[in-house]
Amino acid sequence: DAGITQSPRHKVTETGTPVTLRCHQTENHRYMYWYRQDPGHGLRLIHYSYGVKDTDKGEVSDGYSVSRSKTEDFLLTLESATSSQTSVYFCAISESRGLSNEQFFGPGTRLTVL
Amino acid sequence: GESVGLHLPTLSVQEGDNSIINCAYSNSASDYFIWYKQESGKGPQFIIDIRSNMDKRQGQRVTVLLNKTVKHLSLQIAATQPGDSAVYFCAENIAGYSTLTFGKGTMLLVSP
Numbered sequence: 001d002a003g004i005t006q007s008p009r010h011k012v013t014e015t016g017t018p019v020t021l022r023c024h025q026t027e028n029h030r031y032m033y034w035y036r037q038d039p040g041h042g043l044r045l046i047h048y049s050y051g052v053k054d055t056d057k058g059e060v061s062d063g064y065s066v067s068r069s070k071t072e073d074f075l076l077t078l079e080s081a082t083s084s085q086t087s088v089y090f091c092a093i094s095e096s097r098g099l100s101n102e103q104f105f106g107p108g109t110r111l112t113v114l
Numbered sequence: 115g116e117s118v119g120l121h122l123p124t125l126s127v128q129e130g131d132n133s134i135i136n137c138a139y140s141n142s143a144s145d146y147f148i149w150y151k152q153e154s155g156k157g158p159q160f161i162i163d164i165r166s167n168m169d170k171r172q173g174q175r176v177t178v179l180l181n182k183t184v185k186h187l188s189l190q191i192a193a194t195q196p197g198d199s200a201v202y203f204c205a206e207n208i209a210g211y212s213t214l215t216f217g218k219g220t221m222l223l224v225s226p
Contacts, residue, residue, distance in 0.1 A: 004157075031212055033213075040218070041218070042203060042216050042217060042218040042219055043158070043203075043216040044216075045213060045214075048212070048213060050212060058213070090157055090158070094212070101146060101207045101211075101212060101213075101214060102148055102160055102163055103148075103160075103205075103214060104160060105150075105157035105158045105159070106157050107156060107157050108155075108156070108157050
C-alpha cells in the first residue's frame with residue numbers, strides 16, 4: 001500500500017461521539033486525501049491537503065474536519081458522528097508533479113456509527 | 115457490512131478470455147486518466163494511466179484505450195485470470211488540479 005497506514009482499521013461507535021481517523025505515510029508525498037466509499041456512490045472526496053497546515057474541502061466535507069501538522073500525518077475528525085457517516089474511509093497520497101496525479105491508497109478504515 | 119461491489123455493473127468472463135471494461139468520463143477538459151483495481155476488503159490499486167496526448171497505452175496484460183471524441187476509456191485485460199476478479203474503476207484529472215474524479219466502477223468476475 002505504498003507506505004500508507006490507516007488507524008484504526010475498524011471502529012464501531014455511537015451517534016454523537018467524536019471520532020478521529022489517522023493516516024500515516026512514509027513516502028514524504030506532498031498531497032494527502034480522505035475519501036469515503038459507499039455502495040452506489042464510488043469514491044467521494046471529503047478533504048485533502050496540499051502541504052502542512054494547508055487543506056481544502058472536497059465534495060462531501062460537511063460534518064468532517066481535518067488537520068495536517070506534519071507531512072506524514074493527516075487526521076480526519078467526525079466531531080459528532082451520525083449514522084450517515086457509516087462508511088469505509090480511504091486515505092490516499094500523491095506527489096502530484098506536473099501532468100500526472102496518480103494517487104496511492106491506504107488499506108481503509110471501516111467505520112460503523114450505531 | 116454491505117460490499118462496495120453491490121449495485122455495480124458486472125462483467126462475467128471465463129478464465130483465459132480477454133476482458134474489456136468501459137468508462138465514460140464527464141469532463142472534456144480532463145487530460146489524465148487512471149485505471150484502478152480494488153479487491154474485496156482492500157484499498158484501490160493503481161493499474162495503468164494515460165495522458166490525453168495518447169490514444170493507447172500498454173502494460174503487462176493490460177491495455178488502456180482513450181477516445182477523446184466521445185469521452186470514453188476502456189481497459190482491456192488479456193488472458194483474464196481468477197486473480198483479476200475485482201472492482202475496476204477509472205479516474206480523471208485536469209492538468210493543474212490536484213484532485214481526481216472517480217467513476218463508480220465495474221465488477222469483474224472470472225470463473226475458472
